[in-house]
Amino acid sequence: MNYKTTGGFSMKKLSFLLLFSIMLSACGSANAVPNQSGEDVEKQKLHQKEETATIIDWVDFVQFEGTHYVSADSAVLAEKNSIGKEIGVVAFQMADNINDPYYKVKNGDAAFWKEGTALFGVKEMPDFLAIADESKVNGYRLYLAEPKGEEFPHHFKDVKLESVDLVEIYTTANEPKLLNRIEGERLDTFKELLKQGAEPPAGDRAYSQEDPEIYQMILYTDEPFAHAFHIYNEGGQWLWYPWDEELLSGEIEHFMIP
Structure with a gap:
């Protein structure tokens, strides 16, 4: 079981990822068999074509x-x-409207946002644009220009922890509802707990059958x-994904809520 949901994205040169799922009948074949007429072969080809489905696995992007x-x-x-x-x-919203894997992305296209959704610039962040999104802390989802993706600190190892205040x-x-603010001496202790995260022991570890409690952790520096x-x-087992899965001390629980 893997609950990893964030930690950045892997920048690619493709506009979006395509996942092709070819579903054919168990015994179907376009090859002719003895005594099979040309008409039967063509009918079989048509039948297979109708059963073929293309599924596009969209990356969340805006052009x-x-x-x-992205x-x-x-x-x-x-x-x-x-x-x-x-x-x-x-x-134009591409999801649910485009099933052609060779579609060429145009200016104004977005994977999931509806036509007319406003795009905003971000002060002091010329490589970003933003879209209002109540599910994100501070109310906006950020989109980074793909050419700048490799330079951005997506992962915890890239964060200058000494600058987190x-x-x-x-x-x-x-x-999102704010549960706790961590600063001052408590912040120093919290940072140490994050740095002391340990990799799970070799072999399969026991996983809870219940859905985990999930918390968002926002680290502020002097950046916008x-x-x-x-x-x-x-x-009862605390963990996170600074890169791969790491287990956290149970002491982290004291910082999750006031």
């Missing part, structure tokens, strides 16, 4: 002014007032964006 922007799941706005002016709108803990509901990760409580 704007010739640049491909959702930066490991980043949120540090402050709501960092949002800039409206710079455009989504012209505040940590907030939120629920993961559709509208904050780093976003998740922490999980799986039946």
